[in-house]
Amino acid sequence: xxxxxxxxxxxxxxxxxxxxxxxxxxxxxxxxxxxxxxxxxxxxxxxxxxxxxxxxxxxxxxxxxxxxxxxxxxxxxxxxxxxxxxxxxxxxxxxxxxxxxxxxxxxxxxxxxxxxxxxxxxxxxxxxxxxxxxxxxxxxxxxxxxxxxxxxxxxxxxxxxxxxxxxxxxxxxxxxxxxxxxxxxxxxxxxxxxxxxxxxxxxxxxxxxxxxxxxxxxxxxxxxxxxxxxxxxxxxxxxxxxxxx
Amino acid sequence: xxxxxxxxxxxxxxxxxxxxxxxxxxxxxxxxxxxxxxxxxxxxxxxxxxxxxxxxxxxxxxxxxxxxxxxxxxxxxxxxxxxxxxxxxxxxxxxxxxxxxxxxxxxxxxxxxxxxxxxxxxxxxxxxxxxxxxxxxxxxxxxxxxxxxxxxxxxxxxxxxxxxxxxxxxxxxxxxxxxxxxxxxxxxxxxxxxxxxxxxxxxxxxxxxxxxxxxxxxxxxxxxxxxxxxxxxxxxxxxxxxxxxxxxxxxxxxxxxxxxxxxxxxxxxxxxxxxxxxxxxxxxxxxxxxxxxxxxxxxxxxxxxxxxxxxxxxxxxxxxxxxxxxx
Numbered sequence: 001x002x003x004x005x006x007x008x009x010x011x012x013x014x015x016x017x018x019x020x021x022x023x024x025x026x027x028x029x030x031x032x033x034x035x036x037x038x039x040x041x042x043x044x045x046x047x048x049x050x051x052x053x054x055x056x057x058x059x060x061x062x063x064x065x066x067x068x069x070x071x072x073x074x075x076x077x078x079x080x081x082x083x084x085x086x087x088x089x090x091x092x093x094x095x096x097x098x099x100x101x102x103x104x105x106x107x108x109x110x111x112x113x114x115x116x117x118x119x120x121x122x123x124x125x126x127x128x129x130x131x132x133x134x135x136x137x138x139x140x141x142x143x144x145x146x147x148x149x150x151x152x153x154x155x156x157x158x159x160x161x162x163x164x165x166x167x168x169x170x171x172x173x174x175x176x177x178x179x180x181x182x183x184x185x186x187x188x189x190x191x192x193x194x195x196x197x198x199x200x201x202x203x204x205x206x207x208x209x210x211x212x213x214x215x216x217x218x219x220x221x222x223x224x225x226x227x228x229x230x231x232x233x234x235x236x237x238x239x240x241x242x243x244x245x
Numbered sequence: 246x247x248x249x250x251x252x253x254x255x256x257x258x259x260x261x262x263x264x265x266x267x268x269x270x271x272x273x274x275x276x277x278x279x280x281x282x283x284x285x286x287x288x289x290x291x292x293x294x295x296x297x298x299x300x301x302x303x304x305x306x307x308x309x310x311x312x313x314x315x316x317x318x319x320x321x322x323x324x325x326x327x328x329x330x331x332x333x334x335x336x337x338x339x340x341x342x343x344x345x346x347x348x349x350x351x352x353x354x355x356x357x358x359x360x361x362x363x364x365x366x367x368x369x370x371x372x373x374x375x376x377x378x379x380x381x382x383x384x385x386x387x388x389x390x391x392x393x394x395x396x397x398x399x400x401x402x403x404x405x406x407x408x409x410x411x412x413x414x415x416x417x418x419x420x421x422x423x424x425x426x427x428x429x430x431x432x433x434x435x436x437x438x439x440x441x442x443x444x445x446x447x448x449x450x451x452x453x454x455x456x457x458x459x460x461x462x463x464x465x466x467x468x469x470x471x472x473x474x475x476x477x478x479x480x481x482x483x484x485x486x487x488x489x490x491x492x493x494x495x496x497x498x499x500x501x502x503x504x505x506x507x508x509x510x511x512x513x514x515x516x517x518x519x520x521x522x523x524x525x526x527x528x529x530x531x532x533x534x535x536x537x538x539x540x541x542x543x544x545x546x547x548x549x550x551x552x553x554x555x556x557x558x559x560x561x562x563x564x565x566x567x568x569x570x571x572x
Contacts, residue, residue: 050438076440088435090428101428104421105439113422113453120421163439 001064003028003197004167009048009058011041011221018044020221021058026167028063029194033212034201035232037241041221042201043085046169050082051075062167077106081165083156085172085201089144095155096140099127102159127162134158134188150181157188168192170200174207182207209233217241258404262397271396272468277501277508278400278407279464284488284500285414286457291486292495293423294450295430297353299482300340300360304455306367306477308333308462313380313472314373322386330459336363337455341448348433360482367474379473386467393467403464410457414497417453426450427495491532493539502540 002025009022019041026032034042047053049060051072060068062078070078090098100117103126104110118124131137134154139147144155153173160168173189174182186207192198202208209215215232217225219241225232232238258278262271283305290296312329316322344355367374374380385393393399417423428436429443436443466472475481488507493499510528515521536543 052434052438072437073440073442076438082438084435088432090431090435092427092431097424101424101436102439104424105436105441109421110425110441111422111449113417113420115421116416116419117421117424118419159439 001028002026002061003030003063004049004199005059005061006045006049007059007061009045009060010056011044011048011053012056018221019048019055022218022221022223024216024223026197026199028197030197031211031213032197032199033208033215034199034218035203035205035208035215036218040218042218043171044221045218046082046171046199046201049169050080076163076165079164079166080169081160081163081167082169083160083171083173085175087149087152087156089152089155089159091145092143094141094143095131095136095147095151095158096124096127098144098155099130099158099162100124102162103127103130106163130158130162133161135184150177150184153177153181153185154188157185161192165196167197167199170198170202172201172203174202174204186211255408258407259401262400268396271400273508273512275396275400275403275468276512277505278403279461279468280485280488280508281501281504282407282410282457282464283461283485284492284504285410285497286454286461287485288489288494288496288500289414289417289426289450289454289457291489292499293418293426293430294447296344296348296447296451297486298344298356298454299353299479299486300344300356300358300363301454301458301485302477302479302481303360303363304333304337304340304458305462305465305481305485306363306472307336308459309466309472309476310367310374310380312463312466313382316382317380322388326386326463329463330456333455333459333462334452337452337458338448340455341451345444345447345451357479357482360477360479364474364477364479367477374474377474379471379475381471382466383470385470399468403468406460406464410460411497411501413457418497422446422449487529491529491539493541493543496539496541499539499541506540 005025007023009019010017011019022041022045034045036042044053048055051067051070055068058068059066062075062080065078067075067078090101093101100123103123109115109120109123128137128140131140134157136151136154136158139151144152147155157170157173170189173185177185182204189198189200190211200208200212209229212229215227215229216223217232217238224241225235225238227235261274265271265274283301287298287301290298308329311332312325315325315328340356340359343359344352347355368376370376385399387393388402391398393402425436425441425446428441429446433443462476465476484507488503489500490503491506492501492503506528507525510521510525514524518524532540532543
């Protein structure tokens with residue numbers, strides 16, 4: 001049984017077909033890379049998987065369960081975590097509070113109007129542990145607005161990891177990072193245990209090809225090629241549509 | 246220091262009728278407190294949830310009119326209060342279900358329309374609301390046998406309700422649910438992806454906001470012993486919103502300061518200046534230009550700068566200001 005599978009997934013924005021009958025099956029524990037030129041439909045595919053967009057046709061399954069019509073908010077509870085290409089965090093809050101919001105999302109406590117959030121020591125400690133995992137515990141009480149871009153990237157990943165997702169979707173986690181920051185984030189992503197299935201969109205081939213076990217090439221909303229790194233890189237179709245040769 | 250200031254402020258408010266001469270200013274203080282409760286309610290949406298409502302006078306009016314109608318039908322104050330607040334929460338639920346179909350400008354426009362519907366009913370459904378003449382009630386409630394007939398006793402009763410309101414706001418703001426509400430203001434898309442039910446969070450926040458608007462509406466009814474369409478007009482909603490914006494959205498103290506400012510200008514300045522609306526408008530323009538976050542955050546920032554200047558000299562103050570603004 002695949003951890004994540006999509007079959008015949010199609011999405012149109014008016015006359016523009018953004019994904020066209022996408023088929024994808026990612027096995028449990030796999031590291032899958034999705035590449036393709038700009039406008040290929042990669043982020044739209046993530047938005048369909050997380051439920052931010054509703055597909056016109058097709059089926060999405062998570063460990064065999066059909067989640068196509070499950071609301072986006074429920075998918076996080078079912079084990080789908082994601083990061084965004086454009087950093088989407090809470091700039092007025094501290095790093096610790098950002099991660100606490102992520103942890104809180106899956107707890108009934110989130111509805112409580114009667115207790116003080118900062119006195120929930122188990123939650124505060126859990127947030128600190130997640131920040132330690134991504135190497136940011138020393139900045140836990142710093143407002144997000146006062147951190148660097150690379151640190152915010154790591155907070156994005158920390159928030160996703162905080163929810164112990166079964167399937168983690170990383171949307172260009174290395175975008176805009178310096179060489180050192182890329183190395184740090186790669187080490188962080190590589191260190192994620194195998195019980196988390198990872199699907200990553202990335203343009204930085206040097207980093208991403210080393211990370212991925214299988215690669216899917218998306219072009220004009222279709223998966224045109226799928227295979228190992230060697231197979232995909234050597235395939236003339238990939239070179240034609242992605243590398244421009 | 247902060248706690249000391251809070252205790253001192255509460256002591257001043259609690260003893261106000263004892264050292265303020267004449268009933269005029271005690272009544273002004275009662276008005277400030279009841280409008281502060283209203284502004285605190287509006288602030289739940291405008292400040293913490295990022296949803297600007299221009300229809301909350303409708304909810305304020307639902308409580309006042311329901312209370313007036315039931316009271317004039319001969320029921321006791323306990324029944325009146327419960328029924329009026331229940332009606333307000335029910336109206337808030339209807340408002341929320343309709344208004345939350347939109348965000349931003351869409352939300353504003355729907356709340357304007359809903360507020361205007363309530364105003365239309367108050368103004369035109371004469372058999373129900375007595376139209377422009379409004380509804381008068383006779384007598385204020387007597388909680389635990391204590392008469393609220395005098396300005397002093399009414400002030401203290403309003404002060405107790407005000408304390409309850411601000412305490413409930415403080416608990417709400419610091420709670421996990423309060424954090425969720427602020428999260429939906431800052432990043433609704435991310436909140437959904439994290440697993441939060443953004444619509445439901447906003448809906449519950451709307452009910453909470455409506456509840457306190459209703460409480461303020463009831464206090465308004467008891468204070469004036471009268472309610473008319475003027476209380477539910479669009480200008481009343483705009484005034485409440487201006488209280489929040491002038492004082493500082495998303496702060497506990499801001500709506501209280503904003504309410505004090507508006508009530509004082511309306512009641513005191515109007516005694517000396519015929520065109521007091523001009524004064525009110527000019528004050529808002531000055532606040533928006535010099536303290537765009539509102540009076541409370543603006544004064545706090547100014548105090549920090551002054552403190553830095555006193556300790557380290559003007560150069561450090563400039564640096565501190567740059568750090569605060571992130572430039």
